[in-house]
């Protein structure tokens with residue numbers, strides 16, 4: 637009787653693990669089985685999606701102070717797009733891309749606003765999807781993260797505390813700035829400083845970007861200023877530009893001077909809100925969900941992105957203009 641056994645070494649599995657996988661957000665090289673980047677904690681599924689699809693997405697940076705309404709806006713936007721409301725629609729890439737929409741709509745359907753986004757990057761939602769507009773020929777591949785306002789503010793004061801934010805601000809192909817219209821109308825500009833600092837940081841990082849036509853495109857990236865909670869401000873929906881000039885003078889002027897392609901919009905998620913007691917604290921709750929002005933800013937951004945990245949011959953023209 638023999639006591640010898642044969643064990644296959646399967647060293648090819650080790651070799652497979654040794655091949656590094658660069659993070660799509662910060663380019664840090666990770667082990668290919670990692671689920672989150674070791675440097676910026678963004679999901680590695682983004683990089684895996686790109687490898688399998690062979691199409692690199694554009695990043696859209698959504699910035700604004702804590703409480704500006706980023707999560708509510710993005711969650712509702714994704715819900716409308718996946719339900720094919722209007723001319724645009726999206727197809728989510730991977731299950732993680734559906735979590736933001738799920739969290740937001742579940743909270744709103746049960747009579748609450750979603751929880752404040754925590755500063756820990758492991759809990760941020762990264763939406764990766766293919767976005768189509770029926771009027772356009774080519775779909776756009778986009779990654780839109782919902783980042784905590786608290787983390788955005790911290791990054792402006794302590795560089796590299798959140799590497800994902802820095803990388804996103806440098807790489808993004810479009811910018812969405814959210815500002816609380818109710819606060820602006822009341823003359824409270826404390827939130828503006830976070831956004832102004834982020835826009836200034838973006839300008840600094842842009843200068844470190846690659847040269848040539850890529851740099852030219854980064855310089856032409858569009859910015860949409862969205863004034864949120866328009867249900868609380870009379871007349872805002874009808875004339876957001878006038879409102880921005882009257883109540884957000886510094887912020888709107890900064891957006892215009894830094895981004896040659898800009899537009900201002902107003903939106904609201906609710907028709908009315910009320911106050912509800914929650915563990916001894918009075919909290920604002922939605923009484924009626926009536927999305928207003930959610931799709932328009934995104935439609936404008938898609939058109940601008942399409943002009944900047946998909947238009948044949950534009951790269952050549954930009955190169956010519958700069959050389």
Ligand SMILES: Nc1nc2c(ncn2[C@@H]2O[C@H](COP(=O)(O)OP(=O)(O)OP(=O)(O)O)[C@@H](O)[C@H]2O)c(=O)[nH]1
Pocket residue numbers: 700701702703704705706707708709749750751752753754783784785786864865866867868903904905906909920921
């Ligand atoms: N009236 C009204 N209130 C809103 C609307 N959208 C958001 N809010 C209020 O604003 C609060 C903050 O909204 P969020 O979307 O969580 O804000 P955020 O920018 O994601 O904040 P952070 O996660 O802290 O960065 C909500 O809890 C609501 O009380 C809206 O359309 N109308």
Ligand SMILES: [Mg+2]
Pocket residue numbers: 706707708751752753782783784785
């Ligand atoms: Mg949030």
Ligand SMILES: [Zn+2]
Pocket residue numbers: 659660661662663664673674675676677678
């Ligand atoms: Zn990373």
